[in-house]
Amino acid sequence: MITLQDCQQRDATDALRPLRDLFSVPPGLIYLDGNSLGVMPKSAAARAAQVVSQEWGQGLIRSWNTAGWFDLPQRLGNQIAPLIGAGQNEVVVTDTTSINLYKVLSAALSIAEEDNPNRRVLVSERSNFPTDLYIAEGLCAERGYTLKLVEPEEIAAALNSDVAILMLTHVNYRTGAMHDMAAVTQAAHAAGALVVWDLAHSAGAVPVDLNGAGADFSVGCGYKYLNGGPGAPAFVWVNPRHAERFWQPLSGWWGHAAPFAFTPDYQPAPGINRYLCGTQPIVSLSLLECGLDGFKAAEALGGMAALRAKSLALTDLFIALVEERCQGFGLGLATPRAHAQRGSQVCLTREHAAGGALGSGAFAIMQALIARGVIGDYRAGDGGVHKDVLRFGLTPLYIGFEEVWNAVEHLRQVLATAEWQKPEFNQKQSVT
């Protein structure tokens, strides 16, 4: 049996433990929702004050040059690049994940139309993050493609000669299951399809090697594991072999080859810069750099490899503790046990019948945990193959082993008593 003392001992000998001091984790909170919104780096408050009071307040329009606002999308992109296996000047930070997905899917469709005009199917996962499916649904309707949704185990069989594009999220938001990016990309290419990867739950959470996998397009999120702040702008990467083949449709001034020439006709900038569009929210954009500084600090301690090792140790511990201490409460494990198939979160299912008239009770259990200061989140099932899920993100930059022990102990207490059945825990909604 794992004890609290074991967990405390692991924190005491954790070489990455000092990284937690870079972050402002609210006292008394066990925050296991960094996969929805990462915690605040301590440097963010001073950086916000600088950008607002100095760069905006004093520098005003001059700050586009003097404070480097104009270079921010590239500068931040170059900081993200090593976390995702991208090269320098291959990534820009801009807009939102949904909008960047629209850009890359549009470009991928244009390439597919030219190279393989008879392929008219875009394949994705039925439990892909919904906004990705909405963007794909709209584009497919507009351009005469069929969006085919399958279960993860059906992907290989779905890659037939009709498929133009395979669009996947690397780590599934509902289960924490991770695709083998290299193998899936290779299989898709062998079948003649392009691959678009959403790294929303991967960047900063697990090692990613886009160039190593030979991926085609990728987008990702700034405010989850990258700790960029609420709604921080997103990133976009395009394999250099594709970057200049087409315009993406959101052809705004910042993606122009000569953005200050004010010419009436559009000439796309070279390389990834053409994936920029309009003026970016500079304050939010600047704060992302504070989040990325955490990964710079981690470099000296082993970087993403060390963070990955700790992430797996945390999720292993979480799973082991749930299985030791929460038996008989109707919980199941949605997250794969195999390390190679696991992201940085643990997702627990609860049988629909387990809550009696209250259904699975998963929503109420999470509300009860939140009331105790254990923040995870809940994702509803579809009544069929996808069950209600309790989701716990374990961010290795700032989460410790004792916190995992305490979180599971709270879960045990909520389940062992009637606490989660209280009416106040059975009403409400939360956000991604």
Next chain:
Amino acid sequence: MITLQDCQQRDATDALRPLRDLFSVPPGLIYLDGNSLGVMPKSAAARAAQVVSQEWGQGLIRSWNTAGWFDLPQRLGNQIAPLIGAGQNEVVVTDTTSINLYKVLSAALSIAEEDNPNRRVLVSERSNFPTDLYIAEGLCAERGYTLKLVEPEEIAAALNSDVAILMLTHVNYRTGAMHDMAAVTQAAHAAGALVVWDLAHSAGAVPVDLNGAGADFSVGCGYKYLNGGPGAPAFVWVNPRHAERFWQPLSGWWGHAAPFAFTPDYQPAPGINRYLCGTQPIVSLSLLECGLDGFKAAEALGGMAALRAKSLALTDLFIALVEERCQGFGLGLATPRAHAQRGSQVCLTREHAAGGALGSGAFAIMQALIARGVIGDYRAGDGGVHKDVLRFGLTPLYIGFEEVWNAVEHLRQVLATAEWQKPEFNQKQSVT
């Protein structure tokens, strides 16, 4: 002759003068570039600290509900609505002006295709803001339309039976010339075309009445006259008669009818909410509210009508002083003299020959002014009908009459000496 004392007297009796105290205008600076980036409201520093340290740092994911993040696009939209003649729940703040223009042009094209499939021309102004033209250029190419660019005086004649959409910026960024929104909209409708208005240089600068004019679609900017901070998110309005006719193509989770149901298929939200897409940059978005508070404070002093009267008084003064004190330096007036045709800026041309080997010298003159602490900006001409321009934005919320006198006096001194010819003023670029 107008004297400095006259101008000081006008400040002393200006009922709107107290509004300047809401803003942090850097000492010693005469900031006439509020049409590129508005100055910082004094409340912004504390608001940034609150959003970053409290809402993000302490509230974390809970702030989507507890701090009202989820309602921000609508709440800010409802604050902008009275400034542009829109109704409540008809405006949302989100994304960038370019992206919002893509949304509304896409919807307008879809409506035109259904109602008038034989109309295949989109008309705009050749000197419209370039990013607007880039977005239109891309969409026209994608959907088989012709983008026809004309001079302002040619618009009426261009509205023939081939025209599906007229897309205009209400106040021209290069000249400050303002269209008669009601008359132009009426003429376009009489000719069977839809009208899209970009309010980038209008919202908060001049009274606008979208519903009164019967306009179809509109977008606008948060960081110019609305003082929302660098790259503050933009706004979008759609006439309720069109809002639900089509999806716009950027169909992300925030525009879904049930954003937390996580269903795999997209169902657009009712009304303007379907123009939302992905997760917004909350810190930048929140700061826009500080800018909008300035207009709330102006309400008690006469609101947009009083601001408009002061704006015209400021631009009248600027023009009169230039004509009294800067004669013989090759300057011309690009901005219309008629009040009804003028925005809140004064744009001066300089003859190309006036600078001898240095060309028009307009760029260098502006650099010399900036070095003296008079911040305006420069826009290059096209060597033809559009001349090089010195641009001065006169924001009635915080600019005073004595500042106008001093700005023109600096301009006179820069021109009367060889100061602008110095090599250091003849190299570099600036940003919109």
